[in-house]
Amino acid sequence: MDDLLREFLTETSEHLDTVDVELVRFEQDPNNETILRNIFRLVHTIKGTCGFLGLPRLEALAHAAETLMGKFRDGMPVTTDAVSLILATLDRIKDILAELERNGVEPDGLDNDLIDSLEQMASQEVPLEAPVAPAAEPEVGTLSYQVLERALLPGEVSLDELERAFREAPGPEARAPKMTPDPRSKPPAETDKKPAASAESGEGSDTPISKVQTIRVNVDTLEHLMTMVSELVLTRNQLLEISRRFDDTGYKVPLQRLSHVTAELQEGVMRTRMQPIGNAWQKLPRVVRDLSAELSKKIELVMQGAETELDRQVLEVIKDPLTHMVRNSADHGIELPRDRKATGKPERGTIRLNAYHEGGTITIEIADDGRGLNYAAIRRKAVERGVASEAEVERMSEAQVAKFIFHPGFSTANAITSVSGRGVGMDVVKTNIELIGGTVDIRSEQGRGTTFTIKIPLTLAIVAALIVSSKDQRFAIPQVAVLELVRVAPGSEHTIERINGTPVLRLRERLLPIVPLSKVLGVDGDEVADEGFVVVTQVGRQRFGILVDGVFHTEEIVVKPMSSKLRHIQLFSGNTILGDGAVVLIIDPNGLARMVGSGSEDSQFQNDENPEQASVDDEEATTLLVFRGGGESLKAVPLSLVTRLEEIAADTIEWLGGRPLVQYRGRLMPLVASDEAMEIKREGLQALVVFSDGDLSMGLAVEEIVDIVEDKLEIELVAERSDLVGSAVVRGRATEVVNVAHYLPLVHEAWMRSAANRADAAAKSILLVDDSAFFRDMLTPVLKASGYKVHAAARAEEALQTLGAGTHVDVLVTAIDLPDRSGFELVEALRGSTRFAALPVIALAVRHDSRQIAQAHKLRVTELVAKFDRHGLLSALSELHGSLEEAA
Amino acid sequence: MTSANANSHGTSKTVADHLEYVTVTVQGQMLGLPIDRVHDVFVAADITTVPLASSEIVGLLNLRGRVVTAVSLRRRLGIPDLVVADRRMAVGLEHRGESYGLLVDEVGEVLKLEIDGLQPNPVHLDARWAGLSRGVHQLQDRLLIILDVDAVLAFETQKQAA
Structure with missing residues (x-):
């Protein structure tokens, strides 16, 4: 040709x-x-x-x-x-x-x-x-x-x-x-x-939407380029690793330069692979038009964010699932015009596609304003298909029920149309999306419509990953899935606790299920250490913590596929070679969630519902902690309010002016009996339910913890007593639901006292200024894990406000390129004020530029670090930290 | 029965009558791998173990920037691991487009052997071994089992992770 x-x-x-x-x-x-x-x-x-x-x-x-x-x-x-x-x-x-x-x-x-x-x-x-x-x-x-x-x-x-x-x-x-x-x-x-x-x-697929000056390049050429750059990144990482070990300043500068160039090259090559998502949407208007004609519906397709770019490889994978989902929305979601009219909606239904970047991921929403999911039908179908028992289905929340539509062969459409309803599709959609490390989420409201939210990584080839260790072996966890890092150790601020042997962590008033990595890996004995780091991970709407022994740093890793002999292990999504040449396995949070959650799917994991949504929805099952207070009756309190469960030796309880107190993590915690009829024990073991508000804690003394159950919480009888919200039938037994708020005034005085006791943590606090949310999100957990308090600001103006508001900041870490004014101008402004004239500053540079170095020197910038060199930043901080300590 | 057989009875012996084998030793037993399947021989250092993997897989290692799956020949043959393995030798193989390193006790010399010399496995050879062997060569002082590379690298992995 x-x-x-x-x-x-x-x-x-x-x-x-x-x-x-x-x-x-x-x-x-x-x-x-x-x-x-x-x-x-x-x-x-x-x-x-x-x-x-x-x-x-x-x-x-x-x-x-x-x-x-x-x-x-x-x-x-x-x-x-x-x-x-x-x-x-x-x-x-x-x-x-x-x-x-x-x-x-x-x-x-x-x-x-x-x-x-x-x-x-x-x-x-x-x-x-x-x-x-x-x-x-x-x-x-x-x-x-x-x-x-x-x-x-x-x-x-x-x-x-x-x-x-x-x-x-x-x-x-x-x-x-x-x-x-x-x-x-x-x-x-x-x-x-x-x-x-x-x-x-x-x-x-390969056609750009708008006409800009372009040349056509064979995709293979780009792929090859990408592979080579990946190798270059690896080699660069290896060199950096070597230079860290040998303190030879002679080649540090050219190496820094190489590092910058590589980073830019990588970014450039990645960009060549990027394509607007509109390419995958191009056929949709036609699809919707033909569908609306066939189904005699009036449907409008609204597309937003078509210019959002993502990797062409990813684009290829999501193209068909997207089309399928839009067809589904048109067929199942949008009602016939007369039905819509009857329910007071405009005759014309709307399917809205929206795409936008969020951190290192791209989010795609497919929303319709149709009839919403028919939960009753799905429940029925699930039972019919033997996916779950009737009792299980009844207990499930709507979010859990909605997930059934991703089961193979699941369709509730009464009639099979040529469009959909054959029961193939949604499971394939989910598989395809998960294959590339993405997640699908459903939100649906009866009569109001359904929204599917797809989150996928921007690119598959190179990802930022957190390197962690468990039992002397290193693993990589994709940064996308990591929300934060929490250091845990017995006796410290955060401690792993156990409910019937199952580890949990209280984190900002909520209980987070903990999965010790060593246990999942099977490399563990019986004993699980309670010390280490919890990597807080989110998969879909499930949030859980992975307990690891150590956290090293984040690194850009080149994802290599697993050998076919190992692909069946769902815990790993691939492997990579780190800077020091070692092969490490990449943990797949989806797989981990599946492995741990298998059996009862979601019930083990906390569903991260919006609190307001949960309160509106009465159908929602609540997890309750059931205990015995005084007398025979059972009492219950929502588990989400409980910070932890304790058993203390009764002789450690101190009585101050008739008030029971206990020394708890270096502070005094007031105790209160859960029932007037109950006396706090003087000997033996006393069971406590601990509630916390911020740094303040209160112990509710109970006779015995009975169980943790998940049930619909329907308060049937409003009690006259202020210590009870009312009573409810929990698992077939009348149970009093405790009003935690009632106990707070009882220990009010003690609250105040314990507040005064509070000594400030020695952690240094950092103000991190960078306009990229992705970068801030990536760096914040790393800094936190290293023991810093982190405040973040997106702009210089915001940073000045934070500082001006009296926030205590020990070190300012700022990018040089900021949207409103440059990082240097920010520093200049600070140097002008007496308060911040001596504030240590670490500047993050993208490019290596001798002018910048000179300017940094002039402004007494403590250190100029390459933006993506997290090691460099951490070592600069720790050096600074040392000198601050000395100065203090 | 075949022309190759007929040829070998002739006087002029061509290269096609011979096959070269890389010899390896496991528990004192000498085994041969067809040389055209062997990519390289290397010292297997820094092996990353893969939890939950099938027992034959020792782990993953970095061979000049490539990730190679290390398979233990001992475990494939049902021989217990060496107690002290200070310097593990590996033979680089390819199987269905993927790289493997077959861990052995020692790597020996390359032998050039007549095709005709290959004899079928003794009938009472352990089934596990027989499945991986193409036959036996009688050398002067010892026996050489010829390994079927594809069979060695084709093992079940589908035992579901707990």
């Missing part, structure tokens, strides 16, 4: 995709001359080029379409049929192009059927009295997705007819079909429709 032809093919298929989209827009907005002019121009170009290259079939088709569009321009009314006809013509052109691409020559065949229809449509004022194509019923052609909205006009050929002609056509030697008396619908010669369609869809 010569270059000219190849160029033509790529260009034309781009044009056609644009025309596709534009036509659908035009149909909705027939008076928009700009769109029409645009379409007209594109089709005209196609026609012209075809003529030039000697492609008569294409030229004839394009010409006929152009003529009809010319009529539109002259004021002919734009009808759905006319647009459908043009779209059908475009499809034919695409088929021919695909054939042309395969064989290098225009396939034989005739397009008189379409051309005649087009011409007739164009000259509609003078209808021909030619035989009318039989108005075939739409069901005839099962492959077709076209439903006619009115009877065919004279001379028109229904698409079903066409489709049949396609399929029944015997082959290249076009025989006249026997079954159609209509002389005009001669069967086109080339029949092979499916491969043509797929070839075309494969090609459409």
